[in-house]
Amino acid sequence: MKNEFYALLILVILLPLTACNKSEKASAINESDYSGPPVKNDWMISWLSANPDTLNPVLNTDGYATQIFPLVFDTLLFWDAMTGKPTGRLAESWKISDSGLEYDFFIRKNAKFHDGSPVTAEDVKFSFDLIKDPKVDAAHIQNYFQSLKKVEVIGPYQVRFYLSESYFRHLIMLGLYEVLPKHIYAKGDFNTLPQNRAPVGSGPYILEKWDQGRSIELKRNPDYWGLSVPEWKDSYNFERIIFRIIMEESVAAMALKKGEIDILSPNPNQYVKDFVGPEFESKYYRLKYSTPDGNGFRFIGWNLQRKMFQSKKVRQALAMLLPREEINKKMYKELMTLSVGPLPQGSPKLDPSIKPIPYDQEAALKLLKEEGWTDSDGDGLLDKAGQPFKFEILFTAQSDEVERIALIYREALRRAGIQMDLKALEWTVFLKDITEGNFDTHMMAWGSSLDSDPYQIWHSSQSVKGGSNRIHYKNERVDEILTIARTTLDETKRNKLYQEFSRILAEEAPYVFVFERPNLLVASKRFRGVLPIGVLGPDGDKFFTPPGLELYGKLEAQ
Amino acid sequence: MKAYILKRFLLLFLTLWGITLCSFVMLQLAPGSPLEMKIQRGKDGSLGEKSAVSEEVIQRLRVQYHLDKPILVRYGLWLKDIARLDFGTSFADHRPVISKIAERVPISLIFGISGIIIALLLGIPLGLLSGAHPNTWLDRSVAFGSIAFYALPSYVLGILLLTFLGGGEFLNLFPIYGIQSDAYSSLSLVGKILDRLHHFVLPCICYSLGGLAFIAQQQRASILDALNQDYIRTARAKGLPEWLVFMKHAFRNSLIPTVTIVGAMLPGILGASVIIEVLFSIPGLGLLSFESLLQRDYPTIMANFTIGSLLSLAGIFLSDLLYVIVDPRISFD
Numbered sequence: 048m049k050n051e052f053y054a055l056l057i058l059v060i061l062l063p064l065t066a067c068n069k070s071e072k073a074s075a076i077n078e079s080d081y082s083g084p085p086v087k088n089d090w091m092i093s094w095l096s097a098n099p100d101t102l103n104p105v106l107n108t109d110g111y112a113t114q115i116f117p118l119v120f121d122t123l124l125f126w127d128a129m130t131g132k133p134t135g136r137l138a139e140s141w142k143i144s145d146s147g148l149e150y151d152f153f154i155r156k157n158a159k160f161h162d163g164s165p166v167t168a169e170d171v172k173f174s175f176d177l178i179k180d181p182k183v184d185a186a187h188i189q190n191y192f193q194s195l196k197k198v199e200v201i202g203p204y205q206v207r208f209y210l211s212e213s214y215f216r217h218l219i220m221l222g223l224y225e226v227l228p229k230h231i232y233a234k235g236d237f238n239t240l241p242q243n244r245a246p247v248g249s250g251p252y253i254l255e256k257w258d259q260g261r262s263i264e265l266k267r268n269p270d271y272w273g274l275s276v277p278e279w280k281d282s283y284n285f286e287r288i289i290f291r292i293i294m295e296e297s298v299a300a301m302a303l304k305k306g307e308i309d310i311l312s313p314n315p316n317q318y319v320k321d322f323v324g325p326e327f328e329s330k331y332y333r334l335k336y337s338t339p340d341g342n343g344f345r346f347i348g349w350n351l352q353r354k355m356f357q358s359k360k361v362r363q364a365l366a367m368l369l370p371r372e373e374i375n376k377k378m379y380k381e382l383m384t385l386s387v388g389p390l391p392q393g394s395p396k397l398d399p400s401i402k403p404i405p406y407d408q409e410a411a412l413k414l415l416k417e418e419g420w421t422d423s424d425g426d427g428l429l430d431k432a433g434q435p436f437k438f439e440i441l442f443t444a445q446s447d448e449v450e451r452i453a454l455i456y457r458e459a460l461r462r463a464g465i466q467m468d469l470k471a472l473e474w475t476v477f478l479k480d481i482t483e484g485n486f487d488t489h490m491m492a493w494g495s496s497l498d499s500d501p502y503q504i505w506h507s508s509q510s511v512k513g514g515s516n517r518i519h520y521k522n523e524r525v526d527e528i529l530t531i532a533r534t535t536l537d538e539t540k541r542n543k544l545y546q547e548f549s550r551i552l553a554e555e556a557p558y559v560f561v562f563e564r565p566n567l568l569v570a571s572k573r574f575r576g577v578l579p580i581g582v583l584g585p586d587g588d589k590f591f592t593p594p595g596l597e598l599y600g601k602l603e604a605q
Numbered sequence: 606m607k608a609y610i611l612k613r614f615l616l617l618f619l620t621l622w623g624i625t626l627c628s629f630v631m632l633q634l635a636p637g638s639p640l641e642m643k644i645q646r647g648k649d650g651s652l653g654e655k656s657a658v659s660e661e662v663i664q665r666l667r668v669q670y671h672l673d674k675p676i677l678v679r680y681g682l683w684l685k686d687i688a689r690l691d692f693g694t695s696f697a698d699h700r701p702v703i704s705k706i707a708e709r710v711p712i713s714l715i716f717g718i719s720g721i722i723i724a725l726l727l728g729i730p731l732g733l734l735s736g737a738h739p740n741t742w743l744d745r746s747v748a749f750g751s752i753a754f755y756a757l758p759s760y761v762l763g764i765l766l767l768t769f770l771g772g773g774e775f776l777n778l779f780p781i782y783g784i785q786s787d788a789y790s791s792l793s794l795v796g797k798i799l800d801r802l803h804h805f806v807l808p809c810i811c812y813s814l815g816g817l818a819f820i821a822q823q824q825r826a827s828i829l830d831a832l833n834q835d836y837i838r839t840a841r842a843k844g845l846p847e848w849l850v851f852m853k854h855a856f857r858n859s860l861i862p863t864v865t866i867v868g869a870m871l872p873g874i875l876g877a878s879v880i881i882e883v884l885f886s887i888p889g890l891g892l893l894s895f896e897s898l899l900q901r902d903y904p905t906i907m908a909n910f911t912i913g914s915l916l917s918l919a920g921i922f923l924s925d926l927l928y929v930i931v932d933p934r935i936s937f938d
Contacts, residue, residue: 260888
């Protein structure tokens with residue numbers, strides 16, 4: 048109350064002062080397309096929500112540096128944002144043996160690291176060998192690369208990978224791994240190298256300055272070898288790319304509106320609350336786009352070792368009791384898409400006939416009754432064999448978004464005679480509890496990746512400690528599908544298998560699939576090349592500023 | 606006096622040892638482990654594809670980080686390193702803890718010290734002013750203002766300041782994040798100082814307001830107390846002018862309790878305010894300890910604890926010594 052009063056007081060005092068602020072310069076943005084050559088001296092300023100631990104791609108676990116790595120380092124391949132297809136980066140071409148167990152990559156002979164030395168097969172082998180080196184602190188990817196048996200240098204520009212099994216994601220795993228210069232990173236203890244804070248790669252940008260906790264500044268690599276490749280001639284149009292580290296979301300939003308940040312991927316809350324209005328949209332692109340594998344999804348996962356959640360009908364009923372339409376309206380202004388499975392609607396891996404489960408208390412109660420859950424003692428709670436229907440939901444105390452969903456769900460369950468207690472935990476404690484199976488149900492989100500593989504979450508072999516099948520889901524047909532799909536390199540056949548898998552999941556309802564996490568982007572309209580959006584989203588490498596609209600380069604020229 | 610100082614000094618180390626032992630044990634007993642956290646934490650509250658880990662990997666890491674040994678053995682090892690002033694290396698990024706702390710100390714120090722100085726410079730006169738005119742309109746408004754600002758969480762105050770004075774939608778007077786602007790390195794010396802000051806204004810207001818209100822109220826109470834003493838009556842009786850009575854007799858005596866408070870505020874200099882640091886994106890010590898707690902980065906947390914407790918103890922020690930200086934009646938002999 049008191050705080051509101053002060054807010055009001057300050058507002059009243061300041062209101063007259065703000066009038067003079069309105070006469071800001073009119074924005075110089077016109078929507079007309081520009082097709083000439085891009086200006087090369089502008090800067091792009093982006094947002095990071097935390098200071099990364101390290102800028103070594105092998106050691107980094109916190110994920111904050113993932114935007115920076117592709118600019119400083121090159122990978123063997125990249126997936127073209129426009130077409131969604133694999134394209135050679137360091138690799139000129141590649142070849143997969145018929146068995147699917149050997150991958151050969153042929154490295155471009157003109158590829159060079161920032162210090163001018165050539166990128167060779169030795170560097171590639173060195174980079175991949177780091178994963179298996181017990182002295183390297185890379186436990187987070189060791190499991191991921193378990194099937195990689197050996198890397199062999201065939202010639203100075205040819206490298207061969209031996210894998211223990213055939214798997215459709217191997218090309219992605221090998222192709223999107225950063226290549227480090229051996230002659231720099233092989234010196235001394237890899238975990239404590241000075242280069243972990245001053246990376247040296249072969250990419251289009253060079254680290255200029257890392258101001259701890261404040262900003263990371265990249266400068267264009269003037270000798271980037273990739274500029275000789277015709278397709279990339281018009282890429283990398285910014286003289287500098289600066290990542291501002293601002294920990295508080297609302298401050299980042301203010302900074303964007305003040306023009307001190309040019310581009311950021313907002314969370315849904317910011318997108319519908321902070322970044323709205325005609326004035327905002329006249330200055331910024333405000334984009335929501337879909338990609339084949341989406342941006343992950345939020346879910347409520349039942350611990351299937353608990354007896355009350357072992358019945359399919361009970362789980363279906365619990366899914367019907369989550370008022371997702373209401374939540375979407377109240378919290379997200381209907382921005383979100385109701386999720387029907389682990390992949391976004393419209394994905395070729397998802398059976399298009401699956402429809403979202405609507406909120407329906409009556410149908411839910413009917414299903415529960417069929418399973419023997421009724422209010423036999425008249426205390427307002429459903430019960431079965433003398434046991435009341437009550438359980439606890441765990442979630443992380445990180446964002447109030449999750450808590451608000453849980454509160455609305457609790458209320459809806461209460462109306463149906465089910466008691467759900469909320470338990471907000473700190474990340475570390477939450478992880479420990481769900482890893483040890485110490486929960487009734489939990490709410491969290493899965494991220495997504497390029498051509499994601501549901502094996503890790505849904506195969507029964509993954510329900511061991513440390514595995515990701517934390518709800519202990521087990522279905523023989525699902526196990527079979529997931530195992531076959533892994534070795535099916537033909538995409539059409541694989542998608543067919545995954546469609547069947549998605550139907551089984553929809554029927555069995557082991558998770559309540561809550562919302563798809565949308566891909567969101569807010570970017571200054573001074574940039575061109577943001578539209579059209581490609582299969583995998585906008586292609587940041589091709590953004591540019593047309594002449595006359597550049598903000599920063601001019602400053603330098605003076 | 607010397608004997609007293611020596612005794613206090615020894616006690617200080619004993620207390621410090623007790624504190625570190627307790628915090629070490631409590632820390633290790635807290636649920637969660639740095640290893641799982643390191644491997645599985647997601648950037649935005651989601652888990653990623655690579656997050657699965659095998660038990661053997663975890664076990665191997667446990668050995669590597671000495672987490673397989675009993676707590677007391679680990680404490681012994683830690684103590685041995687500390688005795689050589691070695692705080693170990695961070696679990697999070699393998700850097701020596703001491704250099705992580707060293708790069709943040711100046712930042713926290715500047716804000717912490719200037720916060721206290723501003724609080725003292727404004728708080729003491731305000732307290733004197735209201736103490737000199739008790740129960741007047743002036744006194745009541747100072748009291749109201751200080752209690753309100755003391756009660757206002759610094760987070761709320763910070764957001765208000767940012768929104769109205771820096772956000773651009775109302776006023777655009779101050780920068781809203783960081784401690785210097787992009788062009789900092791190209792500025793002249795005067796420009797650099799002005800640029801820093803410009804960035805310091807909003808966070809400094811946040812840092813100092815709580816302390817300011819507290820000091821003002823404390824100073825008001827103690828000056829009122831002093832003014833009621835017999836020696837004041839004596840001073841007035843012998844015909845001293847009121848301002849001399851006030852400044853020479855009442856003021857000096859009323860400072861004693863304030864001095865103790867300053868001693869108690871000293872440990873707060875280094876990273877007392879995680880919230881302000883997060884809000885204004887100031888990479889200070891408070892933020893470091895908060896982050897390392899979330900990551901269960903034991904070496905960094907312990908270093909922070911140790912330095913923090915050392916400062917607290919030193920602060921108490923210092924304020925005890927200050928007593929002697931401001932109040933000649935007190936002596937430790």
